[in-house]
Amino acid sequence: MKQVEVVRASGLSKAQVSRLARGATSGRTPLPPAVYLSATLPAAEICARYQAGESTNQLAKVYGCSNTTIIGILKRHDVPRRVGRTIELPVPDEELARRYLEERVELQQLAAELGVKPNLVSRRVAAAGVKVPIGHRRMDLPDAEIVRRYKAGESANRIAKSYGVSHVTVMRRVREDRSRGSA
Numbered sequence: 001m002k003q004v005e006v007v008r009a010s011g012l013s014k015a016q017v018s019r020l021a022r023g024a025t026s027g028r029t030p031l032p033p034a035v036y037l038s039a040t041l042p043a044a045e046i047c048a049r050y051q052a053g054e055s056t057n058q059l060a061k062v063y064g065c066s067n068t069t070i071i072g073i074l075k076r077h078d079v080p081r082r083v084g085r086t087i088e089l090p091v092p093d094e095e096l097a098r099r100y101l102e103e104r105v106e107l108q109q110l111a112a113e114l115g116v117k118p119n120l121v122s123r124r125v126a127a128a129g130v131k132v133p134i135g136h137r138r139m140d141l142p143d144a145e146i147v148r149r150y151k152a153g154e155s156a157n158r159i160a161k162s163y164g165v166s167h168v169t170v171m172r173r174v175r176e177d178r179s180r181g182s183a
Contacts, residue, residue: 047079097128147177
């Protein structure tokens, strides 16, 4: 195919086609690699293989591109995506929620016991109707003792070290005590 025909077919400029033909690797790339790659991949074949049951990860490995590139091709061709597999846990979601709320077991610890990732446990606890806060759960600390020690002149760093928390946590508890006292 002549360069002029490639320019017409691809929508690229002559300079871009020339750089691609030379295999230029330095300087500005004519198109983002993903755009060029997804335009050169056999979209119909990819869609057919995906609909036949292959995963986007498998297709990405076969065609030497990223999973995102395959997903983009499927979207452009209106191929409905399959929902990921559901992992069965040996414990019902309600039991996870009970242990999280009543026994105050951390999500990370529950996940380690079950051999899964913490975000899976978090989703299951939320599915059981528990609002899971973002970040860490508020620790049960003796607020009155913290405030008493701080008012007695002990540093926030020393108090924090004794409870295994940051000085910011200690100061937050002292500040909360002040706001409760003035309310």
